[in-house]
Amino acid sequence: AADPSAAAAPADPDGPDAVRFTWNAWPRSKVEASRCVVPLAVAISPVRSPESLASPPLPYPPLRCKPPCSALLNPFARVDFAAKIWICPLCFSRNHFPPHYAGISENNVPAELFTQCSTVEYLVAGPPGSPAPLPPVFLFVIDTCVIEEELEYVKLSMRKAVALLPEHALVGLVTFGTQVHLHELGFSELSKIYVFRGSKEISKEQILDQLGLSGGGRPGFPKMTQQPGVQQVNGMHPLVTTGVNRFLLPVSECECTLSTLLDELQPDQWPVEAGNRAIRCTGVALNVAAGLLGACVPGTGARIIALLGGPCTEGPGVIVSKDLSEPVRSHKDLDKDAAPHFQKAVKFYDGLAKQLVSQGHVLDVFASALDQVGLAEMKLAIERTGGLVVLSESFGHSVFKDSFKRIFEGGEHSLGLSFNGTFEINCSKDIKVQGVIGPCTSLEKKGALCADTIVGQGNTTAWKMCGLDRNTSLTVFFDVSPSERSGQPGHQNPDLYIQFVTSYQHPEGQMRIRATTVSRKWVDGSTNTE
Template sequence: MQEAWDVTSSEDRDGVRLTWHNWPSSRIEATRIVAPCAALYTPLKRIPHAPPPLTYDPIRCSGQSCQALLNPFCQIDFRSKLWSCPFCLSRNHFPPHYAENITETNLPAELIPQYTTVEYELQSVGQCTVPAFVFVVDVCLHDDELDELKDSLTQALNLLPSESMVGLVTYGTNVHVHELGFGECPKSFVFRGNKEYEARKVQELLGINTFANQQPGSPPVNGAFGRFLCRVEDCNFTFESILEELSGDPWPVPSDQRVARSTGAAISVAAGMMEGAMARNGGRVMLFTGGPCTNGPGSIVGRAKTEDMRSHTDLQKNQAPMFKGACEYYERVARRCSGAQHVVDIFACSLDQVGMLEMKVLSEKTGGLMVLGDSFGQSVFKESLRRVFRRHPEGEVDGGSMMMGFAATMDVMTSREFKVQGCIGPCASLGKAGPNVSETTIGQGGTNSWSIGGVDPSTTLAVYFDITNPGQNPLPQHKRRFIQFLTKYQHSSGKIRLRSTTLCGPWHSDPNDIGPIKCSFDQEAAAVVLARLAVHRSESEEVSDILRWIDRSLIRLCHRFADYQDDQPNTFRLSPEFSIYPQFIFHLRRSQFLQLFNSSPDESTYYRSVLLRESTTNSLVMLQPSLLSYGFNSPPQPVLLDSQSVRQDTILLLDTFFHVVVFHGETIAAWREAKYQEQQEHEAFRQLLAAPQADSQSIMDSRFPVPRYIVCDQHKSESRFLMAKLNPSVTHNSTDSGGGQAIFTDDVSLRVFMEHLMKLAVQS
């Protein structure tokens, strides 16, 4: 119970989940535990009992290569007013204003034991400007789609704080940068859509003066403010008027060709304007597109309709001629945005692909958001856009401010016995080397510092560690390991904040007793960490190779930690700490993150990108969806994600994170069609129909992106959304249905998977 409590308390108190709480003390023992030593860290997690932001600068260790912050694990000498850094063991003097007041009963907040996470509002760094939001709008849409988008953008404008800066760029065949400060009549600067513009050229053509030496916090002086970027309160009417008069692209389109859509040029122009106006100040470039880029730099597909969009097969056979060039182009733009600390969000709504695969680097390297839907009229888009601008509830710390940070960076400090291998998540390496940077890399490696860009309360990064202590040098029993996460970001008010999270954990030195390590395993965190690693590797490796690697890892883990007698599968037992880990791996192998069948490259990219940024809890729902059953004889209850859970007289509620599915059994659907729920004597049936709908609404109310809501009946086409996620314990080849519905598949069931696992794990 103690270890389980450690897991949940660490997440509630610090926003951290570790795969192992006890770490082996040598490199060789670390390889034997199979699952990596890693942390899932949510930098902006809302921590209920944390102190309010401290309005002074933190005290740093004076060690040349350390720079760790004062924290509750420091040894304090109250007589000589010295503190010892747990990371480098340096002794440091307190500054005078601390030394005068500090006693054992009068501690500053950062030394109080329960405040392992504190946040500072930095005083030595001047305040930045308020953030800017530039809307980049595709006008190559059908009229009804464009009307829906204009309506949503008008609502979004009213959700922004009145002091925020806002800009508007529209694009079709050409790119238009609208001058919002000129309200007398619509006025815009036009850029050719088939040409690549450097940032300096954009700034020159717009008349924006850039100051390379402008420091964060200094008042910006250039030609963009009051013209292309205006405060919402000053340009609200002008912005809405331009939107209202916005019409489709006027250039004629032959019937055998696609529209000329200059998405690549539009993003580059918007980024160039922001680099000139808001360098190293928070800002978001928000792209709204309804189709693939077909014109100019970053084109995904040619204009001729005879040319098909690239598929998974085309990519595997290198038959997508524009793919490599487009990826390289968006990679360059992403580097520019990341360097200027600006975020790129992608909102794509189309029944066909839009090039999410090529453009994903824009969001992943800058901490941006991705939303993929079928139509700008769907709640998947409309409600998701509204939730981007959520605010902290009034009465809380930061009440009324937006739930997002800008221009964020993260540094990781470690004690000497282990190093940082890398990070997987929405981030970009800052290339900062140090003594705690490992030579072996995972994800964004070779550094202990990353640019995160945009960050919100669910943004989660996976940081991987490499235990470097040699086996011949056992650590003393009392030795502890330390990790410190330092996240610096711009608050939506413009103030610069620094959040410090410091962790302390034990080492385990006895290779003959794996009990303490075994009891400290967090199978949920480990499953998410493995899934992220698998998705990261899928960018450069074949899926079949990744599946073999996952299988081998699971077999080795079970061989190491299960209880069994050699070569006797019937003696195989897993302790509670490991009992559901094989299930997570079974569902990961069958998930849309690794199985490309029946999904386009854009959809696969979208699913994977969301997995790489979401919290542990949300990621687990993606890996192993939750299933609730509603019936007359019992209250709603969780049931196995299994084909035997399908009954004719029950309703199932499936939550896959991306979809919320209400599935009616055959009998229930027939009664509903007969309208029994409208008859007074069948009040219980009416309540049964309403219960899953109410529960699904409560799931959707708190989620971003908003999931697609599907109501379906047994044996109807949309029931595939449920059936594809179920363990196929009953198939068309089964002799006994066991009361469930048969699934037409050749996939193995969880039972067969576990039988093979047990057989291989117990081999001597």
């Protein structure tokens, strides 16, 4: 079987590429691979701190191998400088360099061919006349079914967070209790709110109709006409003015309005009968938030930041009834399938997760309560979008305050929160991808590189990562599937190659592509002992 000591591991287990193999030498045969107690896997941090890169981001698009391989040019490629041809190390296809590489020579090599540049990052520029970099979007969803003291803690943290945001960042505000209130920040003359009933599930189309963001407008209001051009928001990405300028505004334009709204915010006024829980419609609030972002900024990086103070007791996503005599479901109830609301709530959040993934948006949850808030039901929506979860006893607790502040901090303390990413894998033909474990969702890109055995999210070579940061890590599982030709003398390549390609929206707004290409040795099982 393969021996981890057969190839020396780097001093830093992850190395400059932020990649760690379970085995630094891989068996050639499927039989030998099956004898490995530890599976063939790779842990990778797709967007680790850019300081670890050997070169600054490259200001031109990457050069790709011909389909179906589509691997990016990398230091392991064999280059014929005279014929201006490069051979892909993964599929051995011959590719011609395009005209703008005409000056390439042994003494004039592009950065992506430098030996030390096994990880490179490209700046993806749009065509001439394309919009400026996209602003980050933060939509705050605040639970008002809390006591006044807790709400004051929330207001204080919100003010600090807004002060830390870059001036061009877009922000929006949703508050909820018995009903959902969507605040129109663009109407600064007075407080203008759209109210949604919390007891009823509402579709995305109904949300857009009520907000006047659909083609038909709202009953009794003039039909909204889509303007032939779209206006730039603060010099940023062109977005439909009627939606964005009403509900999502740059911090520089709405800081005063937002501060006034926070000052006026009160605990939910709906009366709570003795022996009952507060009427809290968490599911409808998150549904409205997702619908708004889907209408205003689809395909643009955005985060829904939910501040929850208790369990959902009304509408879709309910986890417990209003009656205090009914306890919140326990692990024992879930094991026995005795939680009456669980499956229905999971189904609701599964649908919400699919909607958020298709839009490229993230759900973060800050739960500050002594009671449960329903994270078991929300798990799918948070995990699949790469969201963050923080649990604390109170909004005044340092765990909440410090964690909430950390999201918005810049400089050396920044988490490097990135958005709207896609993670792809290319590898040598004798290697198959079993799947990925981590905060991502399958894009169902099936092909010859997919293994029959599935681990985690498999049967694909591409995954969506709505939210990722410098500490985000994925584990990829592989299988060995040698072809007949690769086992013949003269056709055995001593090296295997794997390439990870991550496309994502940088915190500064630009779209970037980071490619990491790594190589390890094949070993013959007959010459090694277990």
